[in-house]
Amino acid sequence: MSHKITRKMDLNSDDFYVEVEAPLVAERFRAGNFTILMTVPHGERIPMSIMKAEDGKISMFIKKLGKTSRELYKELDTFENVIGPMGKPIDIKNYGTVVVASDLVCGHAENYAICKALKEAGNKVISYQTFPTEKEIYPEEVLANDVCDEFHLTTEDGSKGEEGHYIDLLEERLENGEKVDIVFAGGSLPNLKELGEMTKEYNIPTIVTVRQIMVDASGMCGACRVFVDGEMQLACIDGPMFDAHKIDWGAALRRPKMYAEMEKVALEHCKELGRCE
Amino acid sequence: MAIKPRVPVREQPAEERIHNFNSVPYGYSEEEAIAEAQRCIQCPNPTCEAGCPVNIKIKDMIRLIKEGKFAESYLLTKQDNAFPACTGRVCPQEDQCEGVCILVKTGQPINIGKLEAFVADWGREHNVTEETVSASKEKKVAVVGSGPAGLACAAELRKFGYQVTMFETLHKPGGVLVYGIPNFRLPKEIVQHEIDYLEEIGVDIQLNMTVGQNISFDELRENYDAIFLGTGAGAPQFMGIEGEKLNGVYSANEFLIRANLMKSYLFPEWDTPISVGKKVGVVGAGNVAMDAARTALRLGADEVYIIYRRTMEFSPARNEEIEHAREEGIIFKELVNPVRFVGNDQGWVTGVELIKMELSEQDSSGRPRPVPVEGSEFIMELDTVIEALGTVPNRLFLSRAPGLKTDRKGVILADDNRMTSIEGVFGGGDATSGAATVIKALGEGKRAAESIRDYLEGK
Ligand SMILES: Cc1cc2nc3c(=O)[nH]c(=O)nc-3n(C[C@H](O)[C@H](O)[C@H](O)COP(=O)(O)OP(=O)(O)OC[C@H]3O[C@@H](n4cnc5c(N)ncnc54)[C@H](O)[C@@H]3O)c2cc1C
Numbered sequence: 001m002s003h004k005i006t007r008k009m010d011l012n013s014d015d016f017y018v019e020v021e022a023p024l025v026a027e028r029f030r031a032g033n034f035t036i037l038m039t040v041p042h043g044e045r046i047p048m049s050i051m052k053a054e055d056g057k058i059s060m061f062i063k064k065l066g067k068t069s070r071e072l073y074k075e076l077d078t079f080e081n082v083i084g085p086m087g088k089p090i091d092i093k094n095y096g097t098v099v100v101a102s103d104l105v106c107g108h109a110e111n112y113a114i115c116k117a118l119k120e121a122g123n124k125v126i127s128y129q130t131f132p133t134e135k136e137i138y139p140e141e142v143l144a145n146d147v148c149d150e151f152h153l154t155t156e157d158g159s160k161g162e163e164g165h166y167i168d169l170l171e172e173r174l175e176n177g178e179k180v181d182i183v184f185a186g187g188s189l190p191n192l193k194e195l196g197e198m199t200k201e202y203n204i205p206t207i208v209t210v211r212q213i214m215v216d217a218s219g220m221c222g223a224c225r226v227f228v229d230g231e232m233q234l235a236c237i238d239g240p241m242f243d244a245h246k247i248d249w250g251a252a253l254r255r256p257k258m259y260a261e262m263e264k265v266a267l268e269h270c271k272e273l274g275r276c277e
Numbered sequence: 278m279a280i281k282p283r284v285p286v287r288e289q290p291a292e293e294r295i296h297n298f299n300s301v302p303y304g305y306s307e308e309e310a311i312a313e314a315q316r317c318i319q320c321p322n323p324t325c326e327a328g329c330p331v332n333i334k335i336k337d338m339i340r341l342i343k344e345g346k347f348a349e350s351y352l353l354t355k356q357d358n359a360f361p362a363c364t365g366r367v368c369p370q371e372d373q374c375e376g377v378c379i380l381v382k383t384g385q386p387i388n389i390g391k392l393e394a395f396v397a398d399w400g401r402e403h404n405v406t407e408e409t410v411s412a413s414k415e416k417k418v419a420v421v422g423s424g425p426a427g428l429a430c431a432a433e434l435r436k437f438g439y440q441v442t443m444f445e446t447l448h449k450p451g452g453v454l455v456y457g458i459p460n461f462r463l464p465k466e467i468v469q470h471e472i473d474y475l476e477e478i479g480v481d482i483q484l485n486m487t488v489g490q491n492i493s494f495d496e497l498r499e500n501y502d503a504i505f506l507g508t509g510a511g512a513p514q515f516m517g518i519e520g521e522k523l524n525g526v527y528s529a530n531e532f533l534i535r536a537n538l539m540k541s542y543l544f545p546e547w548d549t550p551i552s553v554g555k556k557v558g559v560v561g562a563g564n565v566a567m568d569a570a571r572t573a574l575r576l577g578a579d580e581v582y583i584i585y586r587r588t589m590e591f592s593p594a595r596n597e598e599i600e601h602a603r604e605e606g607i608i609f610k611e612l613v614n615p616v617r618f619v620g621n622d623q624g625w626v627t628g629v630e631l632i633k634m635e636l637s638e639q640d641s642s643g644r645p646r647p648v649p650v651e652g653s654e655f656i657m658e659l660d661t662v663i664e665a666l667g668t669v670p671n672r673l674f675l676s677r678a679p680g681l682k683t684d685r686k687g688v689i690l691a692d693d694n695r696m697t698s699i700e701g702v703f704g705g706g707d708a709t710s711g712a713a714t715v716i717k718a719l720g721e722g723k724r725a726a727e728s729i730r731d732y733l734e735g736k
Pocket residue numbers: 034044045046047048049050060061062063064065066067068069070105106107109209210211212213214215240256257259260263264
């Protein structure tokens with residue numbers, strides 16, 4: 001069954017926005033869930049975070065990386081399969097003061113969804129969205145500014161918004177004795193590791209998205225295994241969000257690179273067909 | 278009268294087939310099938326039939342082949358077995374029908390498997406169809422999982438006239454027949470033909486639907502008059518030893534799902550990559566291990582090892598697979614067990630530390646228990662490791678179906694009528710027995726359909 005793409009737009013020169021008809025996924029989506037996409041019948045099954053689910057459609061932020069994302073950007077107006085919602089939603093309840101932070105495409109999508117859900121649950125929601133420079137900042141309509149109580153747009157070089165990465169800005173606040181009950185974050189894996197190291201010192205529970213390579217996304221292959229507190233967990237059914245303080249980061253950072261060489265081959269092949277840029 | 282030897286099965290030569298994923302056996306021609314059928318002495322008390330888990334009328338199936346009545350033979354077989362083209366190819370015949378054929382004494386039992394596959398292929402190629410759906414009934418049944426158990430149950434229920442909706446997690450139906458068993462053993466068009474038939478008779482197949490995840494078990498219970506659980510035992514087990522986090526360490530399930538379901542062997546025409554080094558080690562020696570090893574070879578590995586803690590005579594794999602693997606150059610490393618996997622500083626696996634094993638007294642499986650020989654550890658260099666250690670039921674579904682009783686391993690308990698601990702919820706196949714066989718799943722699916730009919734009519 002093919003799913004119609006109803007809107008596609010550039011977020012910056014690397015990332016783009018896609019809205020697609022997927023009533024079953026939209027109806028059941030809860031913050032923390034993700035979707036599995038197949039763009040074409042011979043395509044890969046790839047996981048994608050969901051920014052919002054409304055009117056039978058879901059919206060996603062996608063980075064132009066390899067074959068799948070680039071062909072989607074250039075050529076496609078449908079998806080072969082949009083599957084889900086997959087994964088465990090976050091525990092949506094009133095924690096008190098919540099920080100939601102992101103510094104990369106998938107994290108920004110989750111930032112919006114998690115802020116919205118936690119604000120509706122009565123939390124004081126503080127959102128941080130960090131971009132490298134002014135050039136990469138997304139259009140305001142897709143930022144989390146209207147679904148949180150306190151919004152911080154930051155750039156690492158200070159060209160717009162507050163200057164600095166969210167990890168440093170958050171640490172400053174914690175140093176000043178501000179009370180935060182829990183942190184949710186997504187984006188760059190090395191940065192999530194660093195965030196965990198920082199919040200551990202302040203004893204603040206920190207739940208982060210551990211992006212791992214997935215195939216079936218239903219617990220049948222073990223590709224997405226992560227090690228949490230010494231136990232093997234499957235990111236697709238037990239996650240994808242886990243306690244940053246308990247993750248074996250060495251393995252989690254390494255495993256996503258397993259197919260780097262083959263991904264280049266796939267992209268070259270797509271370019272030869274004229275379907276990728 | 279001396280019994281003639283078995284009619285040999287023509288096969289792709291080993292040196293050719295290790296470069297492709299096409300079927301290894303070519304199957305019998307009509308003449309060959311008749312000649313093989315003529316060897317059957319038509320026993321007054323055919324022991325072969327008792328050896329078949331679904332008691333196919335093997336003697337008559339063979340007699341009809343001998344008489345050239347292929348369509349009749351096919352339809353007769355179909356009465357007991359929904360997918361003879363599959364079972365003829367994948368049943369462990371030496372432990373079942375052929376193992377108890379009277380001629381086994383001569384070392385040359387009738388090749389029942391290949392005869393069954395022959396009539397089934399003949400029926401498919403000649404569009405022979407059975408009578409189909411009886412008067413339509415209103416009651417609705419949900420079938421969860423589209424492996425052999427679910428497919429057999431759905432076909433039978435539909436023939437009884439019920440409205441059947443089948444839910445499948447993956448984007449393709451067929452269960453292990455599609456995602457696990459490679460094309461060179463079970464060509465996918467054969468499975469597709471059976472699925473097309475199901476759709477023709479009106480089974481509604483809902484793909485990309487994981488019961489318990491994107492549709493709840495309670496919703497099914499509210500909306501359907503009965504439910505059949507054919508969710509299989511598809512979750513991989515890992516050894517739990519050091520080094521499993523390294524890149525290049527696969528579960529057999531992941532390796533086979535990539536290769537078969539996602540067609541990695543056609544990369545980059547198909548998008549999903551698979552990583553196969555020059556030296557591949559497969560831990561385990563069952564059918565799954567043989568499939569993974571032979572797949573790795575076809576994907577370009579130079580050397581493929583089966584790493585097994587017993588000796589091959591105790592391997593649970595089908596004889597034909599072991600034989601084919603041997604012909605293809607798979608190397609059997611017997612009486613060794615992994616202690617840990619070793620890797621380089623980039624986090625890729627570079628080898629396995631093995632410990633030598635000795636066979637001691639029999640264990641509960643009736644096989645000798647392997648015991649490690651102290652101090653015998655050594656390193657074997659490898660670029661890819663595939664763990665084929667058996668599978669268990671998927672905990673995702675079980676965690677979302679409270680009230681469903683299981684054993685410690687998550688195997689769903691079902692009574693003789695295949696009803697589970699929840700009224701109106703039935704189960705069969707690997708979900709209710711742990712990893713077993715295709716024919717057992719087909720048999721239980723069919724049996725469950727009969728129980729569901731009795732349940733619905735008695736209601
Ligand atoms: C839970 C989760 C949420 C995600 N959310 C987003 C998102 O919101 N936006 C976004 O752009 N990306 C997201 N990703 C990553 C996304 O799946 C990959 O970027 C995508 O697969 C790239 O495909 P490609 O063919 O374009 O690139 P490729 O060249 O194939 O891959 C580029 C990189 O993407 C990762 N990747 C490749 N295949 C897979 C796979 N099957 N599963 C997971 N990762 C893979 C690998 O790290 C790889 O090195 C998410 C991943 C996970 C696990």
